[in-house]
Amino acid sequence: MPFVVYLLALAVFAQGTSEFMLSGLLPGIARDLQVSIPATGLLTSAFAAGMVVGAPLMAVLSLRWSRQRALLAFLVMFLAAHVAGAVTTSYGVLLGTRVVAALANAGFLAVAMATAVALAPPNAKGRATSVLLAGVTVACVAGVPGGALLGELWGWRSAFWAVAVALVPAIIAVPRAVPREHPATALIPTGAAGGGARGELRALRTPRLLVLLLLGALVNGATFCAFTYLAPLLTGDTGIDPSWMPLMLALFGLGSFAGVSAGGRLADARPVPLLVVGGVALAAGWAAFALTAGAPVPAIALVFVQGALSFAVGSTLVSQVLYAATGAPTLAGASATAALNVGATLGPWLGGTAIGAGLGLRSPLWVSALLVTAALVTAATARAVRVKAGPVRTA
Numbered sequence: 001m002p003f004v005v006y007l008l009a010l011a012v013f014a015q016g017t018s019e020f021m022l023s024g025l026l027p028g029i030a031r032d033l034q035v036s037i038p039a040t041g042l043l044t045s046a047f048a049a050g051m052v053v054g055a056p057l058m059a060v061l062s063l064r065w066s067r068q069r070a071l072l073a074f075l076v077m078f079l080a081a082h083v084a085g086a087v088t089t090s091y092g093v094l095l096g097t098r099v100v101a102a103l104a105n106a107g108f109l110a111v112a113m114a115t116a117v118a119l120a121p122p123n124a125k126g127r128a129t130s131v132l133l134a135g136v137t138v139a140c141v142a143g144v145p146g147g148a149l150l151g152e153l154w155g156w157r158s159a160f161w162a163v164a165v166a167l168v169p170a171i172i173a174v175p176r177a178v179p180r181e182h183p184a185t186a187l188i189p190t191g192a193a194g195g196g197a198r199g200e201l202r203a204l205r206t207p208r209l210l211v212l213l214l215l216g217a218l219v220n221g222a223t224f225c226a227f228t229y230l231a232p233l234l235t236g237d238t239g240i241d242p243s244w245m246p247l248m249l250a251l252f253g254l255g256s257f258a259g260v261s262a263g264g265r266l267a268d269a270r271p272v273p274l275l276v277v278g279g280v281a282l283a284a285g286w287a288a289f290a291l292t293a294g295a296p297v298p299a300i301a302l303v304f305v306q307g308a309l310s311f312a313v314g315s316t317l318v319s320q321v322l323y324a325a326t327g328a329p330t331l332a333g334a335s336a337t338a339a340l341n342v343g344a345t346l347g348p349w350l351g352g353t354a355i356g357a358g359l360g361l362r363s364p365l366w367v368s369a370l371l372v373t374a375a376l377v378t379a380a381t382a383r384a385v386r387v388k389a390g391p392v393r394t395a
Helices: 003-024 026-033 037-062 067-087 091-119 125-154 156-177 196-204 207-228 230-236 242-266 271-292 296-324 329-356 363-389
Strands: none
Touching: 003 037, 003 067, 003 091, 003 125, 003 156, 026 037, 026 091, 026 156, 037 067, 037 091, 037 329, 067 091, 067 156, 091 125, 091 296, 091 329, 125 156, 125 242, 125 296, 207 230, 207 271, 207 296, 207 329, 207 363, 230 242, 230 296, 242 271, 242 296, 271 296, 271 363, 296 329, 329 363
């Protein structure tokens, strides 16, 4: 795998840290800016909403630029948003910087996916995707606990400065390592739909791609539905001491890293068996977690296992989106990013709704099991429809 792909993964690590680290910084932000905890929670919602809207919007805008220019612009935009967030004393400005950072993150991910896939060896889209997404999982393992530690030692602003500093190596190296070719022409294979936004949009209009995006949203929704309420579940029903929660969250991140690494090695050669077996195991695992959450040993084991399965299946779905839309490399990455963030937005809402309805702290796990089951049913139905329709005849 080319070195530049790992360089892009480093930037994804910094951006992933920014996305998730607020969970440990909210109390400090609330005290410093004199706002309520629910108000600081909107900072997370603003970032997620910005990712959903920004993925297709920023990807379309980037089609007019070279890959090098687009990546550099999004990185500088993300860094500037964090510098502004670190120095502001206004909650409104901080909220605005989260939206700007999300737009930059969404655009960067879309172009980074297209760049990594284009520079990777043939038939290695799955591995290239897994390397990029490994940056997110490492953020869960090290970045988020590290941000929380910085917040405890030097205040929440130090975590924002740390993210900005972590982006500097990528900003310096991108002009040297990434080719200048225009993404609308350089990344589209011969014989695919024409370049530009219209060409990429035409290439996206396939039923298979829409199904894959739906599956990605459902699986990621299940992941974040459970992950969001993992701490209250483990400290409540499972009875684990709150001081162990950073380790439990890191354990989920380690499982995620293991899953995305293993998935990257299998996604290119055997994607269907991985998705079928992994999907069934994932749904069964969430159900088993809900049934055994009262016992620490199986609960701890399933934290790791479910993290691994979630990211193995999720990263494979992303790579299949890129395979299904070779004529739209940038917008395919943007669509995958948007779909994953739709799931990341709706999953926690559904889990919170279940808890609010009095179904208990284990209810998000059942919701996750249902979401993955819905993905399996959707995939089976789509396959049955495709088989029934038979091969498409061409004139």
